Amino acid sequence: MQRLGTGIGWRPEIAEAVERMPGIDWVEAVAENVCPGHIPDSLRRLRERGVTVVPHGVSLGLGGAERPDEDRLTALAERAEALAAPLVTEHIAFVRAGGTLTASPRLEAGHLLPVPRTRDALDVLCENIRIAQAALPVPLAVENIAALFSWPGEEMTEGQFLYELVDRTGVRLLIDVANLHTNHVNRGEDPAKALDELPVEAIAYVHVAGGFERDGVWHDSHAHAVPPAVLDVLADLASRVRPPGVLLERDENFPEPAELARELTAIRETVENAPKVSDESSGVRDGGAPKDNTATDTGTGTEPARQRLALAQAALLSALVAGTPAPEGFDRTRLAVQARALASKRADVVAKVAPELPEILAGAYRPRFLAYAHGHPMTDGYRHDALAFAEHLLLHGRLEDADVQRELSDWWLERSGPAPLSRRPAARLARATRRVLLRR
Incomplete structure (x- = not known):
């Protein structure tokens, strides 16, 4: 495994600072935000300087009940290949549920949700990872995620779950110490x-990030400084194995470049000052053929497990985004916290992918979106979500300001194309909007 060194998550907001920052050995870019035919100039310049770029996927949903989507795998x-990456990474999480396995509407979480640490979930995850490994041109590493709640009836600890996953698939691990x-x-x-408990020799690299605690709940925000407690976990890991790479994640609320540089220095020194480990434990497992070739990993025995997992995940996600009752055994208070966090993140991301909406709606944007989200689960990506929200406001939102109505209508018509989300012709919605305006 290639030794990566010290890196930082590349984001457009800090692209210039990253290029100028000393001591950056490599960067990680969110895979879904990179177009292979139009690599951002900043990433291209970094590559030309010999800086390694690793694509980090967030939408495969390898922990979901369905097999990985072929188009998403192809895109990853x-x-x-476009970034000449030595590996790609994804998450041990599910991001959508419902659909054909449950004969129910497909729901999107818009976030990474934990899989139950059960035999069913492990069997499904192993097969999904093998499918992904076969479709990717470079090795795959998967990341442990942060969670606000636990699944009832879990059969393994996180370390045991990850150990078996590596043992059965040969996949590498991306260990996020902030998530631990x-x-x-x-x-x-x-x-x-x-x-x-986990196989530290399988670690491809490590994530470090900040967060905050509120009312006894830690929020993995990626928008705050790395706290000493997270550096302590990093030091513990580094005392067991020298990770090939360590990376600072920051997704918003970006500080001055000097502050990012100080955090990188603290991360680097934490690893360097950890007690030395032996050479035998400082490498990474080769990731060759899996050791376990049971029927559950071949695809012939996972269907019952997929069905059970699908039903459980659909019930949970429906409770989180559609307001249905919490499944038995879950902490309802924690699920409520997670539901609010999902709605808040959804509002934030829609505002980023469609910045015109908060400009048009001003201070009314957030309360109106949160009210909309409560009764309208996300069923596709965020751009589709933005259009659906705007259409809902135009038809049912009772907008009092005629100028806001016109601006929103113009924005929706420009972006919806000839086949709007509701399958109404654009002209029909325009006529409906005009009728609302004429009544004012």
Whole structure:
């Protein structure tokens, strides 16, 4: 495995600062935000300087009940090739549920949600990872995620779950020490115990990030400075194995470049000052053929497990985004916190992909979107969500300002094309909007 060194998550908002920052050995870019035919100039210049770029996927949903989508896998492979990446990474999470396996509407979480640490979930995840490995031109590493809640009836600890996953598939691990800290606060899980149990020799690289605690819940925000408690987990990991790479994640609320540089220095020094480990434990497993070739990994025995997992995940996601009752055994208070966090993130991302909406609606944007989200789960991507929200306001929102109505109508008509989301012709919606305006 290639040694990566110290890196930072590349984001357009800090692209110039990253290019100028000393001591950056590599960067990680969100795969879905990179177009293979139009690599951002900043990433292209970094590549030309010999800086490694790793695409980090967020939408595959490898922990979901369905097999990985072929188009998403193809897109991830194309990004790996376009960036000449030595590996690609994704998450041990599910991001959507429902659909054909449950004969129910497909729902999108818009966020990474934890999979249950059960035999069913492990069997499905192993097969999904093998499918992904076969479709990708470079090795795959998968990341442990942060969670606000626990699944009832879990059969393994996180370390045991990851150990078996690596043993059965040969996949590499992306260990996020901030997520280990998050799960310590939110789920009472000891990071040291997780590190004791997981195969540290399979680590491809490590994530480090900041967050904040509110009312006893740790929020993995990626918008705050890295706290000492997260650096302590990093030091513990580095005392067990020298990770090939360590990367600082920051997604918003970006500080001055000097502050980012100080955080990188603290991360680098934490790893360097950890007790030395032996050469035998400082490498990474080759990731060759999986050791376990049971029927559950071949695709012939996972269908019952997929069905059970699909029903469980659909019930949970429906409770989080559609307001249905919480499934039995879950902490309802924690699910409510997660539901609010999902709606808030959804509003934030829609505002980023369609910045005209908060400009048009001004201070009314956020309360109106949150009210809309409560009764309208996301069923596709965020751009579709923005259009659906605007259409809902035009037809049912009772907008009092005629200028706002006109601006929103013009925006929707320009972006919806000849086949609007509701399958109404654009002209029909325009006529309906004009009728509303004439009544004012």
